[in-house]
Amino acid sequence: MVSLSTGVLGALSIASLVLSVPLIGVGSYLHDHAAGATECQRLLRLPVLALGGGILLLSLMALAGACCRPCSPLLWLYVIAMFFLVIGMFFVTVFTYAVTNKGAATAASGSGYGDYRIGDYSDWLKDKVGDYDTWRQIQSCMADSGICGDGRFSGRFGGVAAGIDATDFYRLNLPLLQSGCCKPPAYCGYRPVNATFYEAPASGLDTTDADCQAWSNEQSLMCFRCNACKNAALATAKSNWRAVAGANIAALVLLIFAYSLGCCALRNNDRRRRHYY
Numbered sequence: 001m002v003s004l005s006t007g008v009l010g011a012l013s014i015a016s017l018v019l020s021v022p023l024i025g026v027g028s029y030l031h032d033h034a035a036g037a038t039e040c041q042r043l044l045r046l047p048v049l050a051l052g053g054g055i056l057l058l059s060l061m062a063l064a065g066a067c068c069r070p071c072s073p074l075l076w077l078y079v080i081a082m083f084f085l086v087i088g089m090f091f092v093t094v095f096t097y098a099v100t101n102k103g104a105a106t107a108a109s110g111s112g113y114g115d116y117r118i119g120d121y122s123d124w125l126k127d128k129v130g131d132y133d134t135w136r137q138i139q140s141c142m143a144d145s146g147i148c149g150d151g152r153f154s155g156r157f158g159g160v161a162a163g164i165d166a167t168d169f170y171r172l173n174l175p176l177l178q179s180g181c182c183k184p185p186a187y188c189g190y191r192p193v194n195a196t197f198y199e200a201p202a203s204g205l206d207t208t209d210a211d212c213q214a215w216s217n218e219q220s221l222m223c224f225r226c227n228a229c230k231n232a233a234l235a236t237a238k239s240n241w242r243a244v245a246g247a248n249i250a251a252l253v254l255l256i257f258a259y260s261l262g263c264c265a266l267r268n269n270d271r272r273r274r275h276y277y
Contacts (some may be wrong), residue, residue, distance in 0.1 A: 013059045013060075017059035026052075027050075030048065062265075075265060093249060096241050096244060099241070100242055125234060129230050182222055183198070185228055188207060188209065188211070
């Protein structure tokens with residue numbers, strides 16, 4: 001007779017087996033269409049394939065070990081793998097909270113919400129965003145995703161063409177990434193013409209600020225090279241990582257549950273083996 005823990009483990013393994021199929025399918029699709037993929041899609045390709053393949057392998061090991069007595073070594077391997085996964089997920093969750101436990105975007109004086117200078121973030125997070133290769137990938141990903149072509153963003157700019165004063169426009173509550181990456185800082189003195197085009201003052205820029213000099217009307221550049229954009233990316237990463245940490249806690253609970261089921265199934269298999277002999 002199949003024990004309750006073995007039955008629940010089998011059901012959980014079947015569910016995870018079904019989940020792994022679309023993950024592997026998405027990863028395979030991104031791999032086969034790498035030539036026309038965006039930077040974001042290329043970054044997701046290997047992690048999605050690895051996640052799908054890992055879930056598939058663990059599910060097969062649990063099913064075989066729980067349902068077939070001669071395959072008990074596979075159940076041992078499953079339990080050992082789950083133990084290390086639990087430990088790894090715990091440290092990842094702690095690390096995520098550690099690198100996001102400080103930092104706040106600081107508004108430039110008089111520029112309203114959204115014009116930000118570098119804030120106080122963890123050194124690890126700042127180093128990752130400041131790394132040239134990492135930032136090049138982030139910049140390419142943002143340009144490919146068209147964050148500056150978002151309809152809500154363009155709609156706000158439409159008000160400028162309709163006669164809203166530029167000072168009032170800069171006080172609009174723009175989304176963080178769009179504010180930092182899709183327009184020059186207010187203190188630079190650029191005049192907004194439309195959703196993505198700014199004119200420098202006729203007398204030229206009266207500041208040598210790096211962000212003011214970095215602005216470009218080219219869609220692939222805009223303010224992606226600005227410190228304000230990097231700061232917006234830091235603030236967004238902090239917010240997203242906190243959400244990921246919350247998801248990690250839920251995943252950690254699920255992993256502990258699956259690990260416990262595996263241990264119970266091992267104990268049940270051992271009892272059946274001793275009873276058989």
